[in-house]
Amino acid sequence: MNNEIILREFMKSVWNEKNFADIQKYLCQEYTIHLDNADPWEGKTINHAEFETRLNYTFNSFPDIHFDIKTAVSDGNLVAITWIMTGTNTGNIGEIPATNKTIEVNGATIYHFLNEKICGHTQVFDRTKIMIQLGFIK
Secondary structure: OOHHHHHHHHHHHHHHOOOHHHHHHHEEEEEEEEEEOOOOOOOOEEOHHHHHHHHHHHHHHOOOOEEEEEEEEEEOOEEEEEEEEEEEOOOOEOOEOOOOOEEEEEEEEEEEEEOOEEEEEEEEEOHHHHHHHOOOOO
């Protein structure tokens, strides 16, 4: 199967529809977050259970988070996407109470593949924009 198709299915099922049962369908046993500034898991290699914990960290703060893929470029074992992430902060972010404000931010992620499964990512996006939209900074 084409890695771009696999990635699009993964984003739809796991991130947008929150189908945790599909984690093992799309991800290798070991998943490395190569670069993802301010992500607590940056630089770590995690297993499926830890990936689910990572998802819940996001979903608890933004239960309606959604990724709209704008472009995708495939090159061998890499698939790069640009996306727009939207969501409403209805849950605490750590100890910070929910703001009930919505966010919209653009980003880019390069997903790494091994044997038609996703084995990691390298990601950049402006987290400062999220902090401004939530009212934490000006």
